[in-house]
Amino acid sequence: MPIQTILKMGDPRLLIIAEKIPLELIPTSAVQLLINDLLDTMYSANGAGLAAPQIGVSKQVVVFGFDQNPRYPNAEAVPETILINPAITPLSDIQDEDWEGCLSVPGLRAKVPRYRHIRYQGYDRTGNAIDRTVEGFHARVVQHECDHLIGKLYPMRVKDFNHFGFTEVLFPDLQDRPAEE
Numbered sequence: 001m002p003i004q005t006i007l008k009m010g011d012p013r014l015l016i017i018a019e020k021i022p023l024e025l026i027p028t029s030a031v032q033l034l035i036n037d038l039l040d041t042m043y044s045a046n047g048a049g050l051a052a053p054q055i056g057v058s059k060q061v062v063v064f065g066f067d068q069n070p071r072y073p074n075a076e077a078v079p080e081t082i083l084i085n086p087a088i089t090p091l092s093d094i095q096d097e098d099w100e101g102c103l104s105v106p107g108l109r110a111k112v113p114r115y116r117h118i119r120y121q122g123y124d125r126t127g128n129a130i131d132r133t134v135e136g137f138h139a140r141v142v143q144h145e146c147d148h149l150i151g152k153l154y155p156m157r158v159k160d161f162n163h164f165g166f167t168e169v170l171f172p173d174l175q176d177r178p179a180e181e
Contacts, residue, residue, distance in 0.1 A: 004041045004055040009105045015151040018053050018060045020085045026127040031061070035082050035125050038063040046071055047103050048078065049141050051148030054104050060085045062145035071101060075137045083130060086122035086146050090115040091133065098137075100144055100154045101167060109170055111163035112154050114140045 007014055025031055034057055042050035042063055048071065049064030065080030095113040102108075117135040120142050124130055134142065144154060158164050 002037065003044045004037050006041065006045060006054050006103045007056055009153055013056055014053055014104060014153060016053065016058050017151050018058045018149040020060050023123065023127055026084060026123060032125065034059065034061060035063065045103050048072055049145040050103065051145050053148050060149050062086065064141050064145050078138045078141055082125045084123040086120055088143060088146055089119045091117040091119055098140060102154055105153060105155060107166055109167045110155060110158045111160065112157050113159060114143045118142065
């Protein structure tokens with residue numbers, strides 16, 4: 001599958017609320033091709049996740065997951081997941097601030113507050129229901145990717161701009177950092 005161009009912050013398409021995919025359309029070749037393009041593009045860019053709006057498709061589809069990721073060397077593994085029409089429910093009011101980056105905001109990182117413990121629901125690439133309860137980095141990745149479906153980029157959630165800057169300045173020792181975040 002072809003690697004797609006990832007839109008960068010400033011492109012108005014990243015600010016649009018994505019449309020749900022009717023369940024009967026999930027098995028179609030168009031949706032399956034979109035999923036394949038998202039996965040191929042995410043892996044090509046060493047991403048932890050990618051949302052359809054990031055490649056210019058305003059549909060509610062996100063992909064995420066990795067065993068190890070050079071952009072997040074200390075993060076625990078997250079299972080590869082295709083999530084269509086997601087819904088997130090925080091399971092407590094507790095939020096943690098931790099570092100995030102984004103393929104659509106290359107070269108920058110910030111501490112972003114996210115719910116520590118969430119339930120997410122949606123559908124996989126075959127239309128089967130997904131219902132998971134997760135915490136930690138897995139929960140952070142899901143919330144970050146699903147934000148793209150409502151037209152939000154992580155800088156919009158930053159509370160303290162003392163913890164926002166260029167990756168090469170904030171983390172000069174981060175190994176295997178790709179030229180483009």
